Amino acid sequence: MTATVTVGEFSRLTHLSVKTLHHYHEIGLLAPVSVDSSSGYRRYGTSQVETAQLIRRLRELRMPLPDVRAVVEAGDGAAREETLRAHLERMEQELAHTRDVVTSLRELLSPGRPLFDIQYRFIPPFRAYGVRGQVLRSGIGPWCEFAYGRLGEVAGQISGTSGATYSDEFFTEDEGEVVAFHPVPLDQPAADGVELVDLPGGYFAIAVHAGHMTDFDLTYGALGSHVAEYCEIAPGPIRELYPIGPGDVPDPADYRTEVCWPIQRIPVLKG
Numbered sequence: 001m002t003a004t005v006t007v008g009e010f011s012r013l014t015h016l017s018v019k020t021l022h023h024y025h026e027i028g029l030l031a032p033v034s035v036d037s038s039s040g041y042r043r044y045g046t047s048q049v050e051t052a053q054l055i056r057r058l059r060e061l062r063m064p065l066p067d068v069r070a071v072v073e074a075g076d077g078a079a080r081e082e083t084l085r086a087h088l089e090r091m092e093q094e095l096a097h098t099r100d101v102v103t104s105l106r107e108l109l110s111p112g113r114p115l116f117d118i119q120y121r122f123i124p125p126f127r128a129y130g131v132r133g134q135v136l137r138s139g140i141g142p143w144c145e146f147a148y149g150r151l152g153e154v155a156g157q158i159s160g161t162s163g164a165t166y167s168d169e170f171f172t173e174d175e176g177e178v179v180a181f182h183p184v185p186l187d188q189p190a191a192d193g194v195e196l197v198d199l200p201g202g203y204f205a206i207a208v209h210a211g212h213m214t215d216f217d218l219t220y221g222a223l224g225s226h227v228a229e230y231c232e233i234a235p236g237p238i239r240e241l242y243p244i245g246p247g248d249v250p251d252p253a254d255y256r257t258e259v260c261w262p263i264q265r266i267p268v269l270k271g
Contacts, residue, residue, distance in 0.1 A: 002047045004033055010044040014052040021052075029069055030055060063087050100214035116207045116222040120266040123201055127188065128181035129155055130197035135178045137170060147180035152247070154191040155182045163241040163258075165199070177237075204239070204260040205231055212252035223259055232264035 010032075011018050024030040025042065030052060032042035044052075051072060058068045067083055074080035131147040148162060160183035169176030181197060190196055207223040209216060227233060244256040 002045050004043040004045050007032065007042040007044065010048075010052070013046070013049050014056065016052055016056055024055070027065065029065065029072065058087075061087065061091060100212060116219060116226075118223060118226050119206045120203065120263075121206055121260075122203050122266075123260070125201035126183050126199055127186050128160075128183045128197050128199060129188070129191060129194040130179050130181040131194055132177065132179045132197075134175060135170065137174045140178070143178070144180065147178075148245075148247070150193050151180060151182045154194050155184065158182065158184055158188075160184070161241050161243050162245070163239055165237040165239050167237050179237075199239075200236070202234060202236065203263050203265055205263050206258050206260050209255075209257040209259060211255060213257075216257075219257075219259055223261055227261045227263060230267050230269060231261075232267075234262040234264045236262040238262070 005013065007018055007021055010016075011021060014021075016024075021030065021042075021044075025032060030048065033045045033048070034043045035041070036043075055068055055072065058071060059065075063071075067087055070083045071080050074083065129151055131150050133143060133147070135143045144164070147164075151162065162180070162182045164178055164180045166178055167176035170178060179197060181199065184196075188196070205223060205227050207219050207226075209219040239260040239262075241258040241260060242256075243258065244254060246252075246255070249255065
């Protein structure tokens, strides 16, 4: 038998505040079974308790309200299972990222910070297939998946180390031009979905970042500080080269990224 209760009683039954229940009613997520036309008082059915409890648990898992709605409206079908699976996968990724950040923080606070081996190299000019975009720093991961997926489709078996250039605005404004590239021969024909770009040659100070990108800022900080102290900075965007990346190894701990800072010339360091 289903009974109806006031919004206050329903709040006690479900541990959802009256304010929250009002909000869920307003957005159409959990509507009361009746609303008094004169007083506006809401009444809920006891049959709605299970749905309310489901909503509460999904919100405790930080599931966005549109996804919560999809789960509630899907009932017990495949769509519901897919929405739940996708959200749990996102939570697992967030948990892994949090663990990586905690590890990086502990290393940052530990004495005896690791030293970076700074190398100097002249990189000759070369031609590449490129994918260009105005990219938010917060969205660089998905954008790179798209860009290197496109490059992989058109570059095929062409050998070479893929990389990217990052404009100053990407760092200073949290959004700027990024050009993902893969080297190709000078006579390589154009291809759909990418552009032919000619990257200029120049001298670079280079540091190798080992592992995933959680503490990437440490490599940038060490290399940039070295360049500021010992080198003349040259104009042009910072480059990253990816000799070992996601397409090469499954474990991010095995990634290797070369951060290339443009300089005017190779400095002569004393003693």
